[in-house]
Amino acid sequence: MSASTFEDVTSLTFDVFGTVVDWRAGIIRDGEGMGLDLDWHAFALEWRALYQPAMERVRSGEIGWRKLDDLHQMNLEELLARRGITGLSEDDINYLNSVWHRLDPWPDVLAGLARLKQKYVLATLSNGNTGLLVNMAKRAGLPWDAVLGAETAGAYKPQPQAYLRTAEMLGLAPESCMMVAAHNGDLAAAAALGFKTALVLRPGEYGPGQTTDLKPEAEWDVVAESFLDLAEQLGCP
Secondary structure, X not given: OOHHHHOOOOEEEEOOEOOOEOHHHHHHHHHHOOOOOOOHHHHHHHHHHXXXXXXXXXXXXXXXXOOXXXXXXXXXXXXXXXXXOOOOOHHHHHHHHHHHHOOOEOOOHHHHHHHHHOOOEEEEOOXXXXXXXXXXXXXXXXXXXXXOOHHHXXXXXXXXXXXXXXXXXXOXXXXXXXXXXXXXXXXXXXXXXXXXXEEEOOOOOOOOOXXXXXXXXXXXXXXXXXXXXXXXXXXOO
């Protein structure tokens, strides 16, 4: 589609983990720096695999609201116990859990966001908590206009309130927002509520064995290879 197709879109709302930042590489980097003899690639994938089940416990009402930092901590402690990893101090565990605050963006992100920011309001629409996202943005230089964490909605994606409340906080109808994500499921949930959609492919998110989100699974409004490609397609100089 041409950029003129999106004349009503004034804000781009971004999934963050996997779309904007490389969580797997960040866990491997910090993990290897701790001196533990582990396969940190496998550890990162196992930790991430606990992400959706933990949020589902909140979404289903099994447990009360907990911010993502706390869910990550719960999952980390479960994973350490499962693997029989002992000897880490409380400070070590807290440091490892805070790796999610220190994730690096994909190489195209900063230049791409700079171009997109000239035309659109840029906001996070993430399951991350606000403090986590602020720390990440400060460290990495992510130029968000608005940092909206899951507390904004009191809901975790793909619950509709996560998307609708974010648009409301921006003073916008869903139709004036374009959801940018590397995950087809995230875009499907947003599209059902009226958001425009942009799939940015991240075939390295899960490493060389990735089998999901390698191609569009629906007719998204935009399919891009990078944020720079997205900026080009949206007519951002």
